[in-house]
Amino acid sequence: MxxxxxxxxxxxxxxxxxxxxxxxxxxxxxxxxxxxxxxxxxxxxxxxxxxxxxxxxxxxxxxxxxxxxxxxxxxxxxxxxxxxxxxxxxxxxxxxxxxxxxxxxxxxxxxxxxxxxxxxxxxxxxxxxxxxxxxxxxxxxxxxxxxxxxxxxxxxxxxxxxxxxxxxxxxxxxxxxxxxxxxxxxxxxxxxxxxxxxxxxxxxxxxxxxxxxxxxxxxxxxxxxxxxxxxxxxxxxxxxxxxxxxxxxxxxxxRRQDRDYGDLEHRVVRLFKRSLLNIKSQVNRKGAVVASSDADTFLVSRDHYMYLWPRDGAMVAHAMDLAGYAEDTRKFYTLCARLISEEGYFLQRYNPDGSTGCTWHPWVIQGEPCLPIQEDETALVIWALGEHFRRYPDSDYLSSVFKSLVKPAVSFMMDYMDPSLDLPRASWDLWEERRGVFAFTCGAVYGALAAGEQMAEAMGDDDTRARCHRVSRILQKAIVKHFYRDNLGRFIRGFSQDDNGNYHLDLIPDSSLYGLHAFGAIAPGDPLMENTMQRLRQELWVKTEVGGMARYTNDYYHQVADNIDEVPGNPWILTTLWLADWYVNRAVSLEDLRPARELILWAADRAVESGVLPEQLHPYTGEPLSVVPLTWSHSTFVKTVLTYLEKQKQLNRSLH
Missing domain, CATH: 2.70.98.10 (Beta-galactosidase; Chain A, domain 5)
Known part of the structure; x- marks a missing residue:
């Protein structure tokens, strides 16, 4: 720590x-x-x-x-x-x-x-x-x-x-x-x-x-x-x-960004500013976003978090874009344009100098070749860049990365589709633990193709724009068709296919279902999304004095309790803030923002005295577990606070 x-x-x-x-x-x-x-x-x-x-x-x-x-x-x-x-x-x-x-x-x-x-x-x-x-x-x-x-x-x-x-x-x-x-x-x-x-x-x-x-x-x-x-x-x-x-x-x-922090307490504002400074410290001059520079994990696992994961990097860059630091985030996007493979995908992770990081994703499974990728990582970089361009419409910068980054990535994602399902082919999930077709990945790919459509239009690439539009709309319908289960009253995490072609559903409640609305595939107020998030809140909330949302039911990573009904997994900062972010996006009144505000306060109260946020917490003591700080935790806090303030401003305007 x-x-x-x-x-x-x-x-x-x-x-x-x-x-x-x-x-x-x-x-x-x-x-x-x-x-x-x-x-x-x-x-x-x-x-x-x-x-x-x-x-x-x-x-x-x-x-x-x-x-x-x-x-x-x-x-x-x-x-x-x-x-x-x-x-x-x-x-x-x-x-x-x-x-x-x-x-x-x-x-x-x-x-x-x-x-x-x-x-x-x-x-x-x-x-x-x-x-x-x-x-x-x-x-x-x-x-x-x-x-x-x-x-x-x-x-x-x-x-x-x-x-x-x-x-x-x-x-x-x-x-x-x-x-x-x-x-x-x-x-x-x-x-x-x-x-x-x-x-x-x-x-x-x-x-x-x-x-x-x-x-x-x-x-x-x-x-x-x-x-x-x-x-x-x-x-x-x-x-x-x-x-x-x-x-x-x-x-x-x-201080160059003048902000009105609305009704947020001083401790939230203090952690928001500390998070921006902590994020800045973890982004190197090449643009690589270090997941965590806490070297203590090496003593336990003989590995560490001192890598650039495109997934983490994209989410961090998006938060910093929202905060107004576009000149910092462009270093990340420019680096990604150099790192992406000729085929248009990212590998699992990279060292901070840009070289390929060590991995546990194989090129062969049961004797059959496969790509060692988490497709959400490729998708999230393009989605974040699209959000960057929407907020900072600089065509000169976009043209510098469009042919090297955007076009190969969206082309790969559109080619890497299963035509029998209209969904992406199998890859590793965002938690890097299982291989299959997952809701979070599909949501991220949808967001990336929608962003690709926008950026292709700006660059005058009509063929890519039209194809992104067509494939994203087909994917959006396929997500509802294949992932929503009426008998469960929610979306499912994913599914995999065995050697005989049989599909096996993954019904485990998982906080990453948040990704279906986060990247635009499903509206946050859609009854299907509403049902899903409410059920996740019931099933993944840690029922101790510490509280917070687990990643998924029976999460083994740094697990300290086996009474799953009370502690489905250790509470994570970012998964708890995902719930807060959903409350913000579905809010139609100031009263609807109250649950989000409570979760933002929860996260602020879990920071270490000096203002660093851990990856996860002990479910009974609240002590930090795993790495401290986790850059993704800080960026999720920044993003959630900013979306809260923006929604509060919109709702206040609607009252006058």
């Missing part, structure tokens, strides 16, 4: 609950984790006692400077009689991380104190082959390997680092400079190679009640010249000026 996230598209930094720097990604956000989940932190040494910030003797309160990702942390230690006021920041365009620590002496007498900053990096995520070197040119320590250099340095009014050390960690009984620091003094070892760590010490003299600022920074570059130059520039402008500049630039980015 990550409590604090901040990044600029190339440099991404994450902290855990104890405020240890755990993840350090560069040069692409979500790719090449030089932190490797290790613990980089700092300690206070005073009156022959050393205490690390992650120890239980510290009381920590995490907050942010308003409308920024810059932290405002208060940490106090009654045993040491020391208070710390901490700001952490990543510059929006320069690749450095900056920490400001204001140290207050709470004792009744003057004291000498020392801050010891400890670095535990494994460059490229591999401990072997690193070097940590004291650099007399900068007075800091740089660690490097294979074109990645990380310079650590510190500064206070009374001078820079007075002590330093490098060491070997976790190898043949050696515990590195972490142990070296325990007596409060660093040995001055100037170089170490292999699995290395390092530390810097800066000294202070404080009168009773006095305080002083200390600055610490990490600069990343491809070579020694890069980081030395960055160090000189940082000191030339002064760290405090850089920090002020960072704050102003983020506030300008967030």
């Amino acid at each position: 990550r409590e604090v996230v901040m990044g600029n598209g190339s440099l991404l930094v994450n902290f855990d609950r104890e405020l240890n720097l755990r993840d350090l990604y560069w040069p692409y956000g979500g790719f090449e984790n030089h932190g490797d989940g290790n613990r980089t932190s700092f300690a206070v040494f005073v009156e022959n006692r050393l205490s690390w910030l992650f120890e239980n003797s510290w009381q920590r309160e995490v907050g942010y400077i308003e409308d920024t990702p810059v932290t405002r942390i208060h940490a106090s230690n009654s045993e040491l009689r020391v208070e710390l006021f901490i700001c952490d920041a990543v510059h929006p365009t320069e690749d450095f991380y900056l920490k400001q620590v204001t140290v207050r002496n709470c004792a009744g007498h003057a004291r000498d104190l020392k801050l010891i900053f400890y670095q535990d990096f494994s460059i490229h995520g591999i401990e072997a082959g690193d070097s940590a070197v004291y650099d007399p040119d900068t007075g800091g320590i740089y660690q490097f390997k294979k074109g990645c250099y990380i310079l650590a340095n510190c500064y206070a009014a009374q001078g820079g680092a007075k002590e330093y050390s490098t060491g070997v960690k976790r190898y043949r009984g050696k515990e590195g400079t972490y142990r070296d620091a325990e007596d409060g003094y660093l040995s001055g070892n100037p170089i170490a190679d292999g699995p290395v760590d390092s530390a810097l010490g800066v000294s202070l003299h404080l009168e009773p009640g006095a305080e002083e600022k200390v600055y610490y920074w990490l600069i990343l570059g491809h070579n020694l010249k890069d980081v030395r130059t960055g160090n000189r520039e940082l000191l030339k402008k002064r760290p405090e000026v850089w920090l002020e500049d960072i704050i102003k630039r983020y506030q300008c980015w967030l």
Whole structure:
């Protein structure tokens, strides 16, 4: 779990609950984790006692400077009689991380104190082959390997680092400079190679009640010249000026959209803004949307969420389009135009640098060739781009991606239809767990073809426009014909076909049926959709004090309870907000918005103290499960809040 996230598209930094720097990604956000989940932190040494910030003797309160990702942390230690006021920041365009620590002496007498900053990096995520070197040119320590250099340095009014050390960690009984620091003094070892760590010490003299600022920074570059130059520039402008500049630039980015938040509570507005900033941190400069940069999942499953799923990326881009950040989302669409296959589909997932990510979807099943795809991913990218063009009708931009992205994708989807059913052929579902023909996929394909029709018309491609129109209308009718079951009073999740040609219906209640109305196939107020969503609310609501909507009945993923009647599955943030979004879209009066508002509040109350949203929650304790944060959770919150506010505005206008 990550409590604090901040990044600029190339440099991404994450902290855990104890405020240890755990993840350090560069040069692409979500790719090449030089932190490797290790613990980089700092300690206070005073009156022959050393205490690390992650120890239980510290009381920590995490907050942010308003409308920024810059932290405002208060940490106090009654045993040491020391208070710390901490700001952490990543510059929006320069690749450095900056920490400001204001140290207050709470004792009744003057004291000498020392801050010891400890670095535990494994460059490229591999401990072997690193070097940590004291650099007399900068007075800091740089660690490097294979074109990645990380310079650590510190500064206070009374001078820079007075002590330093490098060491070997976790190898043949050696515990590195972490142990070296325990007596409060660093040995001055100037170089170490292999699995290395390092530390810097800066000294202070404080009168009773006095305080002083200390600055610490990490600069990343491809070579020694890069980081030395960055160090000189940082000191030339002064760290405090850089920090002020960072704050102003983020506030300008967030505040450029003037919004009326209607009747939404302050905590909802606060999380809405925090979600925009968190999303921005998880989108790298290539346009890749990282699903989650929380590396802790690797320790459990030996895999992680540090991938671009076109599905997640499309939903995130759509939310940011609604929020007014078209220049950010176009990087994603442009990247998709480069990633899509010649045949017109996307694979399951991609690494943040654009290379193909690992997958569990095979090319062969029971000896027969098949495409290893989730067709909804291809569809959602085109649907989101269509929504982007509808909101931002820039024909020049559309023409730059129409032939490379839109036309091959819609052509593939129209060719990948089963003529006997007028539905898409089998592919993997959006949860990546089963293969067949699914309602969510069909809804997404309908939305993509409707978007394709609109974009083809704008580009003067009459053949593609006409074909998209014809196939989408046939598909819309086929969805009702094949997926709605009168005996159940709702749509079904999907079906599969065995080797003998027999169809097997998948009747499991699944929150993804929301996709039938979300992308326009079925109107939200249609009785068939109304019946379906009401039944899903009954069957998938978690009947504990935590509440929330499960993904589907008997969801095994991170399952903690087997009493399915009470807990059909763990509550997810995004599936609960899907229900809220449906309430918004079907509303014809202000009173109809009340259930949606309650669910938005539910989601806001489930955020971690620092404002990050998890993927899912423990059904009895409400504690976060799986990754924290999940970018898709934040984008769904943003999208739901914006659709709520827009519908509220429409309904208010209709009253006058």
